[in-house]
Amino acid sequence: MALQVFTAVTGAGWESELVGALDRDAHGVTVVRRCVDVAELLAAAATGTGQAALLSAELRRLDGEAVSRLHAAGVAVVGLVEPGDELAVQRLRQLGVAQVLPADADPEVIAAALREAVAGVPDAGRDVADPRAALPAPAEPEPALARPGGRGRVVAVWGPTGAPGRTTVAVGLADEAARLDVATLLVDADVYGGVVAQVLGLLDESPGLAGAARLAGTGMLDAAALTRLAWAVRPGLRVLTGLARADRWPELRPSAVGTVLEEARRLADLTVVDCAFNVEDDEELSFDTAAPRRNGATLAALEQADTVLCVTGADPVALQRCVRALDQLREALPDVEPVLVVNQLRRGPVPGDPREEVAAALDRFTGRRPRSFLPADRRATDAALATGRTLAEVAPGSPLRAELRALAADLAGVRAPAAGRRRLRDRRAG
Numbered sequence: 485m486a487l488q489v490f491t492a493v494t495g496a497g498w499e500s501e502l503v504g505a506l507d508r509d510a511h512g513v514t515v516v517r518r519c520v521d522v523a524e525l526l527a528a529a530a531t532g533t534g535q536a537a538l539l540s541a542e543l544r545r546l547d548g549e550a551v552s553r554l555h556a557a558g559v560a561v562v563g564l565v566e567p568g569d570e571l572a573v574q575r576l577r578q579l580g581v582a583q584v585l586p587a588d589a590d591p592e593v594i595a596a597a598l599r600e601a602v603a604g605v606p607d608a609g610r611d612v613a614d615p616r617a618a619l620p621a622p623a624e625p626e627p628a629l630a631r632p633g634g635r636g637r638v639v640a641v642w643g644p645t646g647a648p649g650r651t652t653v654a655v656g657l658a659d660e661a662a663r664l665d666v667a668t669l670l671v672d673a674d675v676y677g678g679v680v681a682q683v684l685g686l687l688d689e690s691p692g693l694a695g696a697a698r699l700a701g702t703g704m705l706d707a708a709a710l711t712r713l714a715w716a717v718r719p720g721l722r723v724l725t726g727l728a729r730a731d732r733w734p735e736l737r738p739s740a741v742g743t744v745l746e747e748a749r750r751l752a753d754l755t756v757v758d759c760a761f762n763v764e765d766d767e768e769l770s771f772d773t774a775a776p777r778r779n780g781a782t783l784a785a786l787e788q789a790d791t792v793l794c795v796t797g798a799d800p801v802a803l804q805r806c807v808r809a810l811d812q813l814r815e816a817l818p819d820v821e822p823v824l825v826v827n828q829l830r831r832g833p834v835p836g837d838p839r840e841e842v843a844a845a846l847d848r849f850t851g852r853r854p855r856s857f858l859p860a861d862r863r864a865t866d867a868a869l870a871t872g873r874t875l876a877e878v879a880p881g882s883p884l885r886a887e888l889r890a891l892a893a894d895l896a897g898v899r900a901p902a903a904g905r906r907r908l909r910d911r912r913a914g
């Protein structure tokens with residue numbers, strides 16, 4: 485059966501000729517609808533009568549969200565650009581259009597690209613669009629501000645509800661990595677309201693992550709733009725602040741957050757993402773597959789990260805929450821292997837040696853041993869909160885800081901200072 489295709493290639497002289505040729509000749513393609521704009525294309529896609537869309541880069545209001553919605557409706561997308569317009573090619577790729585051809589390509593070639601795109605289309609209804617699809621082509625020249633050579637690592641700091649200390653760990657790791665001469669970007673991606681700016685004493689008037697996501701959605705995000713949107717706290721530490729108001733979560737579109745993190749890899753050796761706890765798939769809460777999903781940004785960050793830390797508290801209630809959260813994570817993202825970080829470890833809430841008891845309980849219920857134990861140190865964290873500074877500044881000799889520094893070195897793949905290294909070795913031996 486012929487492939488059912490929507491077209492939205494208005495505004496170009498070659499449109500009607502091309503579409504006519506595609507339709508007329510025996511290319512195995514039937515144009516079921518010629519759409520004049522993005523709105524009509526999305527409406528057509530929602531009817532389920534087509535498997536692919538052919539659209540031109542000039543289409544007004546075409547953004548990453550529209551491409552995500554087409555994919556969510558099970559419609560594969562092929563883009564057409566004016567021959568030689570490399571910027572348009574790059575822009576379409578950033579919006580998530582994997583197949584882009586010059587408009588003067590042979591109709592046979594375009595038909596083949598449509599078939600190929602349909603074969604590779606993501607499952608309908610999955611909005612956590614594969615961020616890799618939004619990657620600019622690897623052969624593209626590096627932007628001027630990009631770090632030379634290779635890709636930075638992304639570490640997502642996640643954990644159950646109940647304030648186990650995700651933000652404390654994310655801020656501490658980013659600060660310590662930067663102090664170890666690792667170019668670091670801290671991203672506040674908590675869709676339930678960001679507090680990183682406040683914790684670091686930054687005046688949060690910057691558009692931050694939402695601004696970066698907006699640019700990514702229009703295909704305009706590059707390393708220079710990301711640099712402008714991030715606070716330079718110190719030379720080696722940049723911060724992309726989060727949502728100042730929790731009700732602005734729809735600004736953090738999952739596919740756009742994926743693109744921002746991809747760009748972050750070019751800017752920083754290490755990107756640390758402070759994530760929200762909730763990984764419930766909103767899709768199951770709503771039958772409207774095109775509706776914005778609050779937890780989509782969290783899922784996109786966890787899916788994209790090289791390492792996902794699960795930060796848990798060390799008392800029985802926190803451990804119980806951790807076990808449940810890991811179950812939910814496995815359901816939502818079966819391929820993610822989280823690394824356990826026990827925070828707020830102290831004597832009292834569990835009998836006996838807290839470290840051994842907590843490790844044994846987590847092993848029993850999750851089959852995992854913690855990578856790191858961070859002691860409770862209210863005096864140090866309070867001093868940091870009271871002054872909007874980091875642990876390295878207000879409690880440089882604290883054991884909490886030393887453990888964060890060792891973990892930061894481990895994650896960034898650099899040598900830890902002597903004290904931290906000894907601790908790490910002991911832990912591995914033990």
Ligand SMILES: Nc1ncnc2c1ncn2[C@@H]1O[C@H](COP(=O)(O)OP(=O)(O)O)[C@@H](O)[C@H]1O
Nearest residue numbers: 647648649650651652827828859860861862865
């Ligand atoms: N290791 C620790 N020792 C003492 N207090 C901590 C520790 N980790 C976090 N806290 C405190 O616990 C509270 C919640 O931490 P936060 O990092 O904001 O959690 P989350 O981001 O998971 O909601 C904050 O007041 C923080 O200072």
Ligand SMILES: [Mg+2]
Nearest residue numbers: 650651674679
């Ligand atoms: Mg937090």
